[in-house]
Amino acid sequence: MEIVPQCVWRINVDVPEEANQNLSFGATERWWEQTDLTKLIISNNKLQSLTDDLRLLPALTVLDIHDNQLTSLPSAIRDLENLQKLNVSHNKLKLLPEEITNLRNLKFLYLQHNELACISEGFEQLANLEDLDLSNNRLTTVPASFSSLSGLVRLNLSSNQLKSLPTEISKMKRLKHLDCNANLLETIPPELTGMESLELLYLRRNKLHFLPEFSSCRLLKELHLGENQIEMLGAEHLTHLNSILVLDLRDNKLKSVPDEIVLLQSLERLDLSNNDISSLPYSLGNLPLKFLALEGNPLRTIRREIINKGTQEVLKYLRSKIKDERPSHSDSVTETAMTLPSESRVNVQAIITLKTLDYSDKQTTLISDDVFDAVKSNIITSINFSKNQLHEIPKRNNFLNFLPEEMESLIRLQIINLSFNRFKILPEVLYRILTLETILISNNQVGSVDPQKMKMMEKLTTLDLQNNDLLHIPPELGNCVNLRTLLLDGNPFRVPRATILMKGTAAILEYLRDRIPT
Known part of the structure; x- marks a missing residue:
């Protein structure tokens, strides 16, 4: 017709x-x-x-x-x-036609x-x-006036010729699905990463070299970044992706994967194919992955025969290496006798650009003043003291300008990683740092936690207590309803049983709440 x-x-x-x-x-x-x-x-x-x-x-x-x-x-x-x-x-x-704007x-x-x-003038009236x-x-541009489309839930801009996105796009408070695949994007406006409603973000086949920090995308379930030119994946890119199920990074230029990948405790699919990755963090083995793609990387730490056996065999191998890494008593004697680390062993670049004090895997029992001197007046939001032999959080009377006298005054601290040390209790000072969102203290000797104090930590969403000495999980811990990720595997307690742990955090908290004495 x-x-x-x-x-x-x-x-x-x-x-x-x-x-x-x-x-x-x-x-x-x-x-x-x-x-x-x-x-x-x-x-x-x-x-x-x-x-x-x-x-x-x-x-x-x-x-x-x-x-x-x-x-x-x-x-x-x-x-x-x-x-x-x-x-x-x-x-x-x-x-x-301009008349289309009359269709209110x-x-x-x-x-x-x-x-x-191009897009008609007045389009925002819809x-x-x-x-x-x-x-x-x-399309080569998206008009800033698009921000007035405040009711938009799904926006598909894929397969155009866009070189940039307007910062105003962040004003779309209901937007859940944004597809910008197959464009010419070289950067992403930081404002986009503050979109709290966003659930699906597609940025494949663009020209991205860097990633922004996804500061507020707590509902983001899928992030597709394949076929770009991204060179670095850092802790700051992962910290707030609490709900992420799918992370696609295939066909980029990544050389490494940070230990903080373990924060993504909801992750089911991770595609790292065709990058330049030579080794993987063993903590990756603790993720609940159903699919892990590693083809096309120059991996040296995992034999090809293991990779060919599939995702679960790779994860099993990585978990086995975590156990192999756990420091022995003889190691502690040797390392204690060593000279304390100097400033030259601190990653100053990470302090400046990532706001992270990373002093992990030093096998030391003390943190020297030089470590803190390296930070000077920079703002710190993340501290990593994992894989050492610390018995307590280091205390100093002169935390200089960047750290107040007491550690509880770290009013911006969001993440602390104390994994693979020798803490016997959750350090008291942590309960007083109310900005903390993530506490990683796995592979220690922690025997107790205080659920009443933890309930006051309203921003805490991730607590990793795996492989400690917890004989008893207090039922009152179930009142910490803000927890999205609670990891308890590898402790000697009898209840909750493994069948409850396998159901996830919400089920664990509900089980504990039901057992609070009335």
């Missing part, structure tokens, strides 16, 4: 032929007097144009004209004020696979829009 028959446009106007015949129709049978047409589907034809007769159908809520040969839309589209869904995908539109009730607008090079698909066009 190359043109729409006139009878279609006039279906609400003309009395049907059977009404003129000498027939008896009851009131309920006279359909032409009762309801105007609300849905018009004329897709998959060869239409090259629509006429202004479109205005004869003002009751339309759905207009589907996809897969035709339209090069424009008639100005009469302004009269379809009740329209909620408009599908003009797979046509040859080069411009949208529009919720779904599908414009993919056209030839659009305030009720929830789903907008502009993929596979010729």
Whole structure:
């Protein structure tokens, strides 16, 4: 069909032929007097144009004209004020008529696979829009005024020619799904990483060299970054991805994976294929991964035969290496006699750029003043003292300018990693650092925690107590309802049993709450 028959446009106007015949129709049978047409589907034809007769159908809520040969839309589209869904995908539109901005009730607008090079002025007036698909066009920019589309839940901008995104996009407070695959993006505005509602983010096949810190994307479930030129994945990129299920980093230039990958305790799929990774952190073995892709990396620490056996065998191997790494008593004697570490062994670059004091894997029983001197006046949000032989948090009377006199005054501290040390209790000072979001204290000798004090730590979402000496888990710990990740494996307690632990944090907390004495 190359043109729409006139009878279609006039279906609400003309009395049907059977009404003129000498027939008896009851009131309920006279359909032409009762309801105007609300849905018009004329897709998959060869239409090259629509006429202004479109205005004869003002009751339309759905207009589907996809897969035709339209090069424009008639100005009469302004009269379809009740329209909620408009599908003009797979046509040859080069411009949208200004009149489209009159469709104030529009919720779904599908414009993919056209030839659009720009967006009409006033487009932001479509305030009720929830789903907008502009993929596979010729867009080079997204207007800042898009931020006024505050009701938008899904936005597809993939397969265009975008070199940047406007910072104003972060004002879309309901946006859950953002697809920017296959563009020319070189950077991502930091504001985008503060979008609290975002659940799915697609950035594959772009020109990204760096990643921003995902500071507030706590609901983000899928992050697709494959086929870019990303060179570094750091702790700051992972810290806040509490809900992440899928992380796609294939076909980049990564050389390493940080230990903080263990923070992603919801992660099910991790694709690291075709990078430059030579070794993996053994802590990766503690993640609940269902799929791990490592092909195309120059890995030296894992034999090819293990990788070929699949995800679970790789994770099992990595976990076995964690146990092998645990320091022995003889090691502690040797290391204690060694000279204390100097400033030259502190990663100053990480302190400045990542806000991280990383002093891990030194096998020392003390932290020297030189370590703190290296930090000077820089702000620290993350401390990593893992893989040492510490018995207590280091205390100093002169924490210089960057650390107040007492550690509880670290008012910006969010993460502390004390794994693989020799703590016998959770250090008291930690309960007083109310900004803490993550405590990693696995592989120590911790025998108790204080649930009453921990309940006051309202920002704490991750607590890793694996492989300690906990004989008893206090039921009151179940009141720490802000915990999203509670890891208790590898302790000698009898309850909760393994079947409860396998169900995850929410089930553990519920089990404990049910056993609080009344």
